[in-house]
Amino acid sequence: MEIAVHIPLSEAQKHRLSAGAPGTTFRYLARDEPSDAPVVFGNPTPAAVAANPRLRWLQLGSVGFGEYLPLDWRRPQGTAVVTNLAGFFADPVAETALAGILALCRGIDRLGDLRRARRWVGDAIRAEITTLSGESVVLFGRGAINGRLADLLVPFGCAIASFGRDWTAPALDRALAQAGVVVATVPHTPLTENLFDAARIARMRPGAIFCNLGRGSLVEEAALAAALESGRLGGALIDVTRDEPPAADHPFWTTPNTILTQHSGGGTRDEVDRKIDWFLDNLRQFRQGGPLRGEISLDRGY
Amino acid sequence: MEIAVHIPLSEAQKHRLSAGAPGTTFRYLARDEPSDAPVVFGNPTPAAVAANPRLRWLQLGSVGFGEYLPLDWRRPQGTAVVTNLAGFFADPVAETALAGILALCRGIDRLGDLRRARRWVGDAIRAEITTLSGESVVLFGRGAINGRLADLLVPFGCAIASFGRDWTAPALDRALAQAGVVVATVPHTPLTENLFDAARIARMRPGAIFCNLGRGSLVEEAALAAALESGRLGGALIDVTRDEPPAADHPFWTTPNTILTQHSGGGTRDEVDRKIDWFLDNLRQFRQGGPLRGEISLDRGY
Numbered sequence: 001m002e003i004a005v006h007i008p009l010s011e012a013q014k015h016r017l018s019a020g021a022p023g024t025t026f027r028y029l030a031r032d033e034p035s036d037a038p039v040v041f042g043n044p045t046p047a048a049v050a051a052n053p054r055l056r057w058l059q060l061g062s063v064g065f066g067e068y069l070p071l072d073w074r075r076p077q078g079t080a081v082v083t084n085l086a087g088f089f090a091d092p093v094a095e096t097a098l099a100g101i102l103a104l105c106r107g108i109d110r111l112g113d114l115r116r117a118r119r120w121v122g123d124a125i126r127a128e129i130t131t132l133s134g135e136s137v138v139l140f141g142r143g144a145i146n147g148r149l150a151d152l153l154v155p156f157g158c159a160i161a162s163f164g165r166d167w168t169a170p171a172l173d174r175a176l177a178q179a180g181v182v183v184a185t186v187p188h189t190p191l192t193e194n195l196f197d198a199a200r201i202a203r204m205r206p207g208a209i210f211c212n213l214g215r216g217s218l219v220e221e222a223a224l225a226a227a228l229e230s231g232r233l234g235g236a237l238i239d240v241t242r243d244e245p246p247a248a249d250h251p252f253w254t255t256p257n258t259i260l261t262q263h264s265g266g267g268t269r270d271e272v273d274r275k276i277d278w279f280l281d282n283l284r285q286f287r288q289g290g291p292l293r294g295e296i297s298l299d300r301g302y
Numbered sequence: 303m304e305i306a307v308h309i310p311l312s313e314a315q316k317h318r319l320s321a322g323a324p325g326t327t328f329r330y331l332a333r334d335e336p337s338d339a340p341v342v343f344g345n346p347t348p349a350a351v352a353a354n355p356r357l358r359w360l361q362l363g364s365v366g367f368g369e370y371l372p373l374d375w376r377r378p379q380g381t382a383v384v385t386n387l388a389g390f391f392a393d394p395v396a397e398t399a400l401a402g403i404l405a406l407c408r409g410i411d412r413l414g415d416l417r418r419a420r421r422w423v424g425d426a427i428r429a430e431i432t433t434l435s436g437e438s439v440v441l442f443g444r445g446a447i448n449g450r451l452a453d454l455l456v457p458f459g460c461a462i463a464s465f466g467r468d469w470t471a472p473a474l475d476r477a478l479a480q481a482g483v484v485v486a487t488v489p490h491t492p493l494t495e496n497l498f499d500a501a502r503i504a505r506m507r508p509g510a511i512f513c514n515l516g517r518g519s520l521v522e523e524a525a526l527a528a529a530l531e532s533g534r535l536g537g538a539l540i541d542v543t544r545d546e547p548p549a550a551d552h553p554f555w556t557t558p559n560t561i562l563t564q565h566s567g568g569g570t571r572d573e574v575d576r577k578i579d580w581f582l583d584n585l586r587q588f589r590q591g592g593p594l595r596g597e598i599s600l601d602r603g604y
Contacts, residue, residue, distance in 0.1 A: 091433055092408075092431075092433050095404060095407065095408055095433050095434060095435065096408045096410075098400075098404060099405050099407070099408040099410050102397060102401035102404060103401050103405050105397065105401070106397055106398045106563075107563075108398075108401050108402060108405050108410065108411070108561060108563070109410070109414055111562065111564060111566070112411055112414045112415075113414075113418075114562075114564070115555060115560070115561075115562045116415075118550060120546075120547030120548070121564060122546065122547065122564055123565075125564060125569065126566055126569025126570070126571075126573060127571055129394075129566060129570060129571060130571050131393055131394050131397050131570055132397060152458070154456075154457055155453045155454045155456055155457065156454070244422075244424065245422030245424065246422070248420060253417060258417070259410060259413065260413065260417045261408075261409075261410070261413050262413060262422060262423060262424055263424065263425075264408075264424075264425075264427045266428075267425070267428025267429075267431050268431060268433055269428075269429055269430065269431060270432070271428060
């Protein structure tokens, strides 16, 4: 069987791929190079997908697939299947979330500033730091990331209020007024656009930590920056911003108690290896006619 | 009953103490002011303790009690009991340990440097970061801190090798060669002095993260600094140093991937309130003749 690969791979990664699927021919193509391979791995351009008459299965190297939604997947031999990496980034993003929350609780960011200034404050920092154990936490978004984060929080004995697609503004606001930590992982939709505006941020508990690992459009950034500057909020972990990179004069470069993770939340050193392994697992299923992990329902758009 | 208090308290803290023990007279004294109170809370000087003929119970406001070891606790009405805060700092220190480990895994410290320089690297940081999940971890020290840390690590599915008083060098070295994370919480003893010297650090797995939350004397600091400078070790969380503060030219101020927490690991904003609550719980036990939390065996010295 021939498989077209639209992910740039090192020689070691190509070897990992070949070793996992003996007898298969892999063709390494640029995003916009069309092929007639029945199995495609990576993110070819939509035009390259449309030009493939024999496509049976496309394994994306991403969670997002918005650019492919307009395509017609019917082919002479049947409708092609599309799988994404749903859940693939849950582990690293949840770890970045907990890393940021604990860093803000335990003063790791401030201690970094002090080290850079070679300044020893000793006991004085103790009056500024707190523990996460027993804290009230709002998880806004009930997907794989917050699911994993909830698992990681179990030993901390936090009181967790979790909101999925059934969220309502009154219930969310009641929970926000109590929570010491708020973690948002929701995608961009018309309903979440600017949801954390000045009014909602003002309803949050004083000193709370706000974390955004979903989409930058959730937040009115000037209002969040003002709440950090005034000390109204205790800190923020910001993985996503409206513009990436943010402008040179963006307030998040300088607001206090802010951790800006540059959309690295899903990253790991072995990310491509893990994508290859995901693909190989699915390839075995595909060959046996079994169910594929991450199959997208193209009607619903998720 | 009269209780002598040798901890500096705010008015709010004095109120918390009084409210928790109605009908009790509290006398607030300096460390070196003697009293004849049967119950003493805090850390009076050993001379002030020796001068108290009616002492029945001393609740220390610390875990350490070395300065009181030479004292004779016999009194005309019986031997006085001493309690310390054993385990009191386990929660915050374990959280600082996990905060530091996750920060080093997820690049939180490097991202802080980048923010300070207003430098966006975006995807490039992904190749440098990793996850803690599934990592091999050595916990050196089997007290309350590492016990709590082991609890916090459960959802990460780490392979944990734990060493208590029964540790041997060969077994420790075998585990160090495998571990991606090493957390030391052991006290200073002749056996632990300089235990992590250049030879032992050289046996650690390349790229490993080393955390010291016990005593600075465990580590040959120049050797650890060299291993960080060369990239032989992946990072270090250093809560304790041989000199505190370390000298202005100490390498830990500048070694890469180093988090220096200035002996703040046990700190929390509500630390004194929690000490008061600990004392009040013990006071209720004392009055009922029940067992006291943290009673020290003065023969064994711990």
